[in-house]
Amino acid sequence: MKHALNITREQDFAAWYQAVISEADLAEESGVRGCMVIRPWGYGIWERIQKLLDAEIKATGHENCYFPIFIPLSYFEKEAEHVEGFAKEMAVVTHHRLKADGNGKLVPDPESKLEEPLVVRPTSETVIGTAFARWVQSWRDLPVLINQWANVVRWEMRTRMFLRTSEFLWQEGHTAHASADEAREETLKMLEVYRRFSEECLAVPVVAGEKPENERFPGAVATYSIEAMMQDGKALQAGTSHFLGTNFAKAQNIRFQNSAGEQELANTTSWGVSTRMIGGVIMVHGDDDGLRVPPVIAPYQVVIVPMLRDTDEDAAILDHCKALALELKALSAFGEPIRALVDGKSAKAKRWTWVKKGAPLIVEIGPRDISAGNVSLIRRDRLYDANGKLAGAAVSRGDFVAQAAALLVEIQDALHGEATARLHANIVRGVTDFAGLEQHFARGGKFPGWVEVQWSRPTGAGLEAVAERLKKLKLTIRNTPLAAAPADGTCVFSGEPAVERILIGRSY
Amino acid sequence: MKHALNITREQDFAAWYQAVISEADLAEESGVRGCMVIRPWGYGIWERIQKLLDAEIKATGHENCYFPIFIPLSYFEKEAEHVEGFAKEMAVVTHHRLKADGNGKLVPDPESKLEEPLVVRPTSETVIGTAFARWVQSWRDLPVLINQWANVVRWEMRTRMFLRTSEFLWQEGHTAHASADEAREETLKMLEVYRRFSEECLAVPVVAGEKPENERFPGAVATYSIEAMMQDGKALQAGTSHFLGTNFAKAQNIRFQNSAGEQELANTTSWGVSTRMIGGVIMVHGDDDGLRVPPVIAPYQVVIVPMLRDTDEDAAILDHCKALALELKALSAFGEPIRALVDGKSAKAKRWTWVKKGAPLIVEIGPRDISAGNVSLIRRDRLYDANGKLAGAAVSRGDFVAQAAALLVEIQDALHGEATARLHANIVRGVTDFAGLEQHFARGGKFPGWVEVQWSRPTGAGLEAVAERLKKLKLTIRNTPLAAAPADGTCVFSGEPAVERILIGRSY
Numbered sequence A, B: 001m002k003h004a005l006n007i008t009r010e011q012d013f014a015a016w017y018q019a020v021i022s023e024a025d026l027a028e029e030s031g032v033r034g035c036m037v038i039r040p041w042g043y044g045i046w047e048r049i050q051k052l053l054d055a056e057i058k059a060t061g062h063e064n065c066y067f068p069i070f071i072p073l074s075y076f077e078k079e080a081e082h083v084e085g086f087a088k089e090m091a092v093v094t095h096h097r098l099k100a101d102g103n104g105k106l107v108p109d110p111e112s113k114l115e116e117p118l119v120v121r122p123t124s125e126t127v128i129g130t131a132f133a134r135w136v137q138s139w140r141d142l143p144v145l146i147n148q149w150a151n152v153v154r155w156e157m158r159t160r161m162f163l164r165t166s167e168f169l170w171q172e173g174h175t176a177h178a179s180a181d182e183a184r185e186e187t188l189k190m191l192e193v194y195r196r197f198s199e200e201c202l203a204v205p206v207v208a209g210e211k212p213e214n215e216r217f218p219g220a221v222a223t224y225s226i227e228a229m230m231q232d233g234k235a236l237q238a239g240t241s242h243f244l245g246t247n248f249a250k251a252q253n254i255r256f257q258n259s260a261g262e263q264e265l266a267n268t269t270s271w272g273v274s275t276r277m278i279g280g281v282i283m284v285h286g287d288d289d290g291l292r293v294p295p296v297i298a299p300y301q302v303v304i305v306p307m308l309r310d311t312d313e314d315a316a317i318l319d320h321c322k323a324l325a326l327e328l329k330a331l332s333a334f335g336e337p338i339r340a341l342v343d344g345k346s347a348k349a350k351r352w353t354w355v356k357k358g359a360p361l362i363v364e365i366g367p368r369d370i371s372a373g374n375v376s377l378i379r380r381d382r383l384y385d386a387n388g389k390l391a392g393a394a395v396s397r398g399d400f401v402a403q404a405a406a407l408l409v410e411i412q413d414a415l416h417g418e419a420t421a422r423l424h425a426n427i428v429r430g431v432t433d434f435a436g437l438e439q440h441f442a443r444g445g446k447f448p449g450w451v452e453v454q455w456s457r458p459t460g461a462g463l464e465a466v467a468e469r470l471k472k473l474k475l476t477i478r479n480t481p482l483a484a485a486p487a488d489g490t491c492v493f494s495g496e497p498a499v500e501r502i503l504i505g506r507s508y
C-alpha cells in the first residue's frame, strides 16, 4: 500500500517522526541551535492544550502569574548547596550591550559586563520560592496556589523537535502548604489532572505512578509521572508532579506562623507539562500517512476543501463551502463549537496536505457534489478501505451535518481505544527474574514495549546497582503504577520478597 | 475626603501609580534587575487582554506561531548594516554552563563559551524574516500573516512597572505581502484593530495616527500609533503598527516569483501591543482609592464578599453566596458568561481589598441581608455619594441579578465616557505659533494635556531641529491623527504653509 509519507514507522521510527513533523507543518529547525520554530498547525495544537489544561488548573483553585525569565546566579548557589544533582547546563547572560568591533561585526560590549550574571530560567522554583517567602507570613496566607505558562531553556547537546529542545514551552505549577499531607494531596491531585487530561483530551493513555528515588527531580521528596507508550514501544514521560517537602522552603526561607504562634517551614510542590506532549501525540497517533490529531485538540476538526478549477463556478462552490462551515460552527462537539475551516487558499494536493496534518474530518466539495446535495467525506482515522483504497465516501450534506459532532466523538474514542489496546498489549507481565527481563528485551522485535516486574524497592547504593544493571540493557524504571496490583512475589533483581510492582522499558 | 490610598494623583502622580500597583496586587519588584513579578490580579487582566485581542487577530486572518527566544548575533549584523538607529541594549548569552569556582560560588564555565553569542530577542523581525525567506517562494505563498505572543527583553536602565521593564510580554504580528499597497492596508487594518480594542475593551480612548519620521521604528517606511492620554495629561503610546516596505525583506532576502515569473522583494509589516497597556489602564481609570478595572477586562466582574464571623452561621452565608455566584455565572455580559467570585478566603478588610483592586461590582452579604432578601452593592465607578460617604446600597437580590449585566455595561460605558471627556477637554487647539506652544506648557498646571498644531511636515535636518526645540520643553510629537481636520493655516515652527495637524505633548 502506498502512503503519503516516503518512510514508514516500521522502516525507521526516528526518521518517520521527523517526516511527520515536517510534512504536517508542525515545526521546523530555526537556524538557532537547539531551538525550533513551532508553525501554525503545531502551535494551534499547543493552544488547544493550553486552553483545556488551563481551565483544569484554574478549576482546581490555581491562579496564573508571571515571573521573570532571568534568575540571578546567586539564587542557584543557594540551590546548589541544598540540592544534590543540581543541573548546570543553562544559558548564561553576561552582557547587556552589543558594540561594533570595527570590522563590520558586533561583539558583546566589555563595558556592559554584568556584575552578577543572569541565568535564563530552566525552571522557576528559585525565583517563585523567593516570592513565596515574601507572600507567606501566617498560616492564613496558605495555601498559595499558582501556575505560569512560560518558555524555559535547558542547554541540550542533542536535540529532537518537541521531545528535547533547548527552549521549550510549558506550564509550571508551584504551591505552598501548611502541612505535608496537604502538599502530598496537591501533588497527587495535579498528577490526576494530567492523567485525565492526557486520556480525555490527547487520547493518550498513560500510567500514573511514582518515579524511583534515582529519577526524582533534584530536591524532591517524591516525584510522580504519567508515562505514555509510543508506537515503537518506548516510554515518554509526559508530565511530572513533585512533592518537595520542606527542602525548597528551607533553601528559600518560606516560613509561616502557625495558628499556635510558632514558626514553621511550608511544604511545597511543583508540577509541569510541556510542548513535549505534542511529540507524544505524534508518536502515539501518527501513522504512515502523517499525523492524526485527536478532535479535542485539533485546531480545526473539519476541513472543507472546495474543488476549485479557476472557472466561473468557483465562486459558487466557495460560497457553498462557507455556508457549510457556518452551519458546522453553530453546532457543538465536546461542549465547544465545532472548529471548521474552508481551505480556499493553497492550490493543489489539498486533500493530502490535510491527511498529513491529520485533520479529523476532510470534506471535499465539487460542482457534482453540490448538484447531488452531497459532500465527499474522508475520516482521517479510517483512511483506507479493505482493498487499500482511499475510503472517501459520498454522504448527503444534511446527513453529514447531522452526524458531524458524533463522528468527531467517534474518532476521538477510536484513537483513544487504539492507543489503549496497544498499551495493554505491550505491557508484559510474568517476568520473575533478571534473566527473564534480559531475554525479553534481547528477543528482538523492534518494539519490545514495557515489562511489569516486582521488586523490593532498594534505596541508595542498592538502587544505584539496579539502575546500572538496567542501563546496560538501555532500560530504566518508568514508575510504580498507582493502580498496580499489590506485590505477591520476589524482587526481580535480588530475589528478596517484593514490596511493589514497577514498569521497566526504554524511553525518550 | 479620606481615600483608600495614602497618596493622591494630585499630590504625586508617579508615587500614586506605584501605590496602585502595589495596593491592587498587580505586580511587584522581583529582585531581578528590571524585571517584575506580575501577580494574579495583574496577570488576570493580561489574560483578558490576550483572549480578546487574540480573537481579533485571528478574525483578521492571522495565525499564531512560536519563534525562538534566542537570536544569533550575526542576524543583528545584517540588520545593523541596513537599519539606521539600530538599538544595541540587549541581553547577551555567552555561556551555556555554570561551574563551581571552588569558593562556594558558581561562575560561567569558561569552557562553555559560545562560539557565537545569542541575543535574547528584543523583537523578532530578524528571526521571523529568516523564516519568511524560507516559506515564501512564489506569489502563491503570499500573504503570510502570523502573530506570536511572547516575552521580549530590552535592557532598560530606568524601569517602571508595566511601562518600561527589561522583560515584558507582548504580541508581535509579522506579515509579508506581494505589494506595497496590500502591506500598507494591513498596517492600517491592524492599527484600527488596536484602536477599537483599546476603546471597546480597555475603555481607553486613543488617537490613531502616523508617527513623525524621527519617531519611526528603525527601518520602517511608516510607523503608526495609538496614543492614550493619562490623567496627568501625558501621552502613552499604547500600540504601534509599522509598514516596513521592502527594507526588511532586502536584509532578510524575502523574495518571491510574481505571476509574470519575475523575482520581487516582499513588502512586510509588523505591529505589537504589550503589558504596557496595563500601565495605561491604571493611569486612565485609577482613582485615589486604587484601580478601577473596566468590566470587559476585569478577571472578576462581580466579587461577592460573605460577611463571615467565625460563627455557626458562616456555612449558610457561604452557601448563599455561592448560589448567587452560580446564578450570575449563568448570565451573560458583553457576550460572555459573567465572571463572579466568592471571596471566602482572606479574613478582613475585604471590601477595601476589592475597592483597591478595582472589581467593578462588590457585593457584601451578611446574615441580615439574607433574611431581608437583599445584597449590599458597591459600584466601583461611583464609590461615594454626594456627602462623601461610601455609596453602598441595599438592593433586593432578585433585582441585582436581573440588573447585573446591564450594570456592568453601564460601568464600562461610564469609564469610557469619563476618559473620553477628559481626552477631549485636554487637547488644546488654536495655538498658532511656537511662543504659544511654549506658553501653554509653561503656564503651570501640573497636567497640561496635549496641543494640536499645524505644521509643514519637515524631514531630515528640518525635522531634527523641530525635535530639538520641542525636547527643550520636554515635548514630543505624538502623531498625525488620521481623523484630524485638513490643514488650513501655517506651520507653528516655521510659519510656512501647513500641510497637516499634529499632536504635541509630554509622554511616557
Ligand SMILES: [Zn+2]
Pocket (backbone or CB within 6 Å): A001, A002, A003, A288
Ligand atoms: Zn501500509
Ligand SMILES: [Zn+2]
Pocket (backbone or CB within 6 Å): B001, B003, B288
Ligand atoms: Zn478626594
